[in-house]
Amino acid sequence: MQEIEIKILGIDRLPTEKRLAALGAVKVFDAEVHAIYLDSADRVVRKNGGTFRLRRQGGRAVLTYKIDVENTEAKIRDERELEVSDFGLMKEILESLGFSPWLEMKKHRTTYELEGLHFELDKYHGDYEFIPEFLEIEGTDIEAVYNYAGLLGFRREDCVPWDALQVAEYYRTGRGRK
Numbered sequence: 001m002q003e004i005e006i007k008i009l010g011i012d013r014l015p016t017e018k019r020l021a022a023l024g025a026v027k028v029f030d031a032e033v034h035a036i037y038l039d040s041a042d043r044v045v046r047k048n049g050g051t052f053r054l055r056r057q058g059g060r061a062v063l064t065y066k067i068d069v070e071n072t073e074a075k076i077r078d079e080r081e082l083e084v085s086d087f088g089l090m091k092e093i094l095e096s097l098g099f100s101p102w103l104e105m106k107k108h109r110t111t112y113e114l115e116g117l118h119f120e121l122d123k124y125h126g127d128y129e130f131i132p133e134f135l136e137i138e139g140t141d142i143e144a145v146y147n148y149a150g151l152l153g154f155r156r157e158d159c160v161p162w163d164a165l166q167v168a169e170y171y172r173t174g175r176g177r178k
Contacts, residue, residue, distance in 0.1 A: 003077050004074045004142050005137060006146070007134050009158075026113055027110065028111050029058065032056075032108055034105075037053050039102050041100070050066060054094065121135055128168055
């Protein structure tokens, strides 16, 4: 499946949630997320433009492989996901196969759904707590993603096609300070 997403940085949560509710979005998730990104010693996953992640979302564990698709308007990736029954055991299996964590991130996520799109409000903890809360809009159609950004009061220029590390770099270098 192909996922298309954009991020809107430094949002104000309450007005954003009110606008989502007014549009008819339904809250479907509100809990902690713990993600571990893995790669082999020779970094073959990242060298090939991929992401290999084990994530605990509330009580659910999901193993994901994504590969980047070239695009400048949005972050587009071909994505394959598999729910696993045990986060810790899956991590042990992957490590025994030669994969090791290179990044670990924890955040609180609130997810709304509307017309096949996901609207995710993310606030990181720990090493990435310095990143202000942001909104991610994800779907399978780039125009729908941007249309809903507009309906929520954001301009196309407010949207960035970045991954979490690019967002962290933006704030770490001071470019995100107002």
